[in-house]
Amino acid sequence: MENFVYSNPTKIIFGKNNLKRIGHEAAKFGKKALVVYGMGSIKRNGVYDIVLKSLSENGLEFVEYEGVKPNPVLSHVKPGIEKFKKNSCDMIVAVGGGSVIDESKAISSGVFYNGDVWDFFTGKAKIEKAAPVIVALTIPATGSESNSGCVITKEETKQKYSAHSPHLFPKVSILDPSITFSIPKEQTAYGAVDIISHVLEGYFTTKDINSIITDNYVYAIVKSVILLTEKILENPEDYNARASFMWTATLALNGMQSLGYKNVEFVNHVIEHSLSAIFDIPHGLGLSIVLSGFLKRLMNRGGKLRIAEFGKNIFQLRGSIEEISKETVFKMEEWFRKIGLKTKLSENGILEKDFITVADNACELGKLWGWSYEKKDVIEILNFQK
Amino acid sequence: MENFVYSNPTKIIFGKNNLKRIGHEAAKFGKKALVVYGMGSIKRNGVYDIVLKSLSENGLEFVEYEGVKPNPVLSHVKPGIEKFKKNSCDMIVAVGGGSVIDESKAISSGVFYNGDVWDFFTGKAKIEKAAPVIVALTIPATGSESNSGCVITKEETKQKYSAHSPHLFPKVSILDPSITFSIPKEQTAYGAVDIISHVLEGYFTTKDINSIITDNYVYAIVKSVILLTEKILENPEDYNARASFMWTATLALNGMQSLGYKNVEFVNHVIEHSLSAIFDIPHGLGLSIVLSGFLKRLMNRGGKLRIAEFGKNIFQLRGSIEEISKETVFKMEEWFRKIGLKTKLSENGILEKDFITVADNACELGKLWGWSYEKKDVIEILNFQK
Numbered sequence: 001m002e003n004f005v006y007s008n009p010t011k012i013i014f015g016k017n018n019l020k021r022i023g024h025e026a027a028k029f030g031k032k033a034l035v036v037y038g039m040g041s042i043k044r045n046g047v048y049d050i051v052l053k054s055l056s057e058n059g060l061e062f063v064e065y066e067g068v069k070p071n072p073v074l075s076h077v078k079p080g081i082e083k084f085k086k087n088s089c090d091m092i093v094a095v096g097g098g099s100v101i102d103e104s105k106a107i108s109s110g111v112f113y114n115g116d117v118w119d120f121f122t123g124k125a126k127i128e129k130a131a132p133v134i135v136a137l138t139i140p141a142t143g144s145e146s147n148s149g150c151v152i153t154k155e156e157t158k159q160k161y162s163a164h165s166p167h168l169f170p171k172v173s174i175l176d177p178s179i180t181f182s183i184p185k186e187q188t189a190y191g192a193v194d195i196i197s198h199v200l201e202g203y204f205t206t207k208d209i210n211s212i213i214t215d216n217y218v219y220a221i222v223k224s225v226i227l228l229t230e231k232i233l234e235n236p237e238d239y240n241a242r243a244s245f246m247w248t249a250t251l252a253l254n255g256m257q258s259l260g261y262k263n264v265e266f267v268n269h270v271i272e273h274s275l276s277a278i279f280d281i282p283h284g285l286g287l288s289i290v291l292s293g294f295l296k297r298l299m300n301r302g303g304k305l306r307i308a309e310f311g312k313n314i315f316q317l318r319g320s321i322e323e324i325s326k327e328t329v330f331k332m333e334e335w336f337r338k339i340g341l342k343t344k345l346s347e348n349g350i351l352e353k354d355f356i357t358v359a360d361n362a363c364e365l366g367k368l369w370g371w372s373y374e375k376k377d378v379i380e381i382l383n384f385q386k
Numbered sequence: 387m388e389n390f391v392y393s394n395p396t397k398i399i400f401g402k403n404n405l406k407r408i409g410h411e412a413a414k415f416g417k418k419a420l421v422v423y424g425m426g427s428i429k430r431n432g433v434y435d436i437v438l439k440s441l442s443e444n445g446l447e448f449v450e451y452e453g454v455k456p457n458p459v460l461s462h463v464k465p466g467i468e469k470f471k472k473n474s475c476d477m478i479v480a481v482g483g484g485s486v487i488d489e490s491k492a493i494s495s496g497v498f499y500n501g502d503v504w505d506f507f508t509g510k511a512k513i514e515k516a517a518p519v520i521v522a523l524t525i526p527a528t529g530s531e532s533n534s535g536c537v538i539t540k541e542e543t544k545q546k547y548s549a550h551s552p553h554l555f556p557k558v559s560i561l562d563p564s565i566t567f568s569i570p571k572e573q574t575a576y577g578a579v580d581i582i583s584h585v586l587e588g589y590f591t592t593k594d595i596n597s598i599i600t601d602n603y604v605y606a607i608v609k610s611v612i613l614l615t616e617k618i619l620e621n622p623e624d625y626n627a628r629a630s631f632m633w634t635a636t637l638a639l640n641g642m643q644s645l646g647y648k649n650v651e652f653v654n655h656v657i658e659h660s661l662s663a664i665f666d667i668p669h670g671l672g673l674s675i676v677l678s679g680f681l682k683r684l685m686n687r688g689g690k691l692r693i694a695e696f697g698k699n700i701f702q703l704r705g706s707i708e709e710i711s712k713e714t715v716f717k718m719e720e721w722f723r724k725i726g727l728k729t730k731l732s733e734n735g736i737l738e739k740d741f742i743t744v745a746d747n748a749c750e751l752g753k754l755w756g757w758s759y760e761k762k763d764v765i766e767i768l769n770f771q772k
Contacts, residue, residue: 001629002401003402003403004398004401005400006398007395007397008394009395011393014389014392015387015390017389177387210626211629212613212614212627213614216605219602220605221602223602224598224599228598240387240596243596243646247599248599251603251642260400260630
């Protein structure tokens, strides 16, 4: 088990009817908020009204900044920084899913920096300060509501990169499962795969497999997500399933999912970032493709024992290592398809001729994240899913 | 799934050779420390020297306060408060297990309070401020290194009570598994039962059984502890087992173990507090007795389905609810005995004539904690283990 430092100061307020507490919590961090949100779905489902009313009732002024895209883009971050500064805001209130939270974090880190905020994503500069971010989470998936990272895409260069800093932990995140009832089935499925991937990156890339408690933590997350996703797809208004799913998403990327693991590589995320940077496909869909290929490749790269261990714990498989590992890889992809995801690249319009472009892009980001993969490894993974 | 608020600001520094970082961390909170420890075992195993050297090297002054007992007592807390104040300390450095940390927290809450510190334990007063506590953990078990509670015994009245406040979270806790190699087998076993009890209190008393993710979190902890304890008893210097065990102890009472559960009652802890307040038996030993009786009673009180669910997940039992639940209760006590604990009260010198005293004592504390048990319920539990 490897040494680690763990700290997560985000305060979580969880449960139904809690959204209206956002003003009270935000008021602890100043007088004026930049309210960041996406393409307007929060106006249709009532979230917008509740949040704005709560801010007003707690004496907060605010300016709105809408239009955050799924796979949020740098060109929208920069005007957000300007708007925050021009209006002398004290904090950001992020109302949305991972994209909105990530863009809010990027803005929060940019408002105290004189250079180009992209410097934080390329490693050219370190975040020394950030404005407080208060979150109203509407889509459980990325875990951004309780971690210190954010992912932004620079469109011109097709770079989907991330920045990290203890200053990026949201101060408070409000998780109200009842506002997630309206999330469409495919988005629920994307979220499910994202959650599973967050814990499997560490589980399958660690060079130290002696963290028994962390392995069991990973199994707890994956078993929960599989069961809960099926419950939600059957009945989207199952409050308890939505609630457990929402909390599972947070636990899957709050820093605990890889504690004690060694030299973890975010292989699947790196390759998926390239897929969605180039082809703008949803993150969770991309992950279902990459993870399926990643596991198949791992079978031929000494991963059978670990895959079998996973299969024993998740699918209660019994038999030889050879049999169980093979069955596990099959079952994972089968499950992705069961929840409606197309796990072949060609099914999503990505063709063999594109693989080298994807591999080039992934290796550029991979290098930055210190990974050990080469282009041929990426192509090998993609080939399994062509 | 019930609503909740979760926040845990303690910074964890985990892994071998980290003890020497304590001075660097403590120096962030002032210039002078009260170093609190127990009966001197830290002087024999080298921990004392490393901690004091680190404090000195980081320019910290300190005064020592030793003699904390297992089941720490109020009469030792009060002189600690005086020593802290007289020496104008800025913080407490707690070097030890749960007892030392709990007493340090009690002292930290007392130094800013003009009344009797016991007021915080009886609910007469609320902790509004506390001195920073920095922990070097030597015995994994209670989870006190990363939570907001502390338990102290008032000897005259045989009251083993607790106080809680967000101000009681340690600022930093250093967990170095390599210093736990010398923990004797029986103390390892006590710790194991304590950890298991921390997660089972919620699991078996919740009035809402729809927190699937929390149930799976509980299984992750219990499965880990059972496996790891056996590994440690076989080879006390198994670093990876000691490390996972240490981290499991923290996860078992860091606040996450009952999220979403409803009206949780710490039944086993309340009754055990009475046993150890009156008979001064080790906390973990007392818990192995009470938990065995508690589960037997639960079998006759509508608990079979939940017990069976637990048995399916922990012992991979298959069969009817009736069969599995019975087998689960048997297997738990069997396991406590396997790791060396005497789960009968008579084996520990506690006789049937004492049961009413225990029940009286437990109900007094139980009332304070708002529990639903009556004396006859406590006696019923004790009767199963006479």
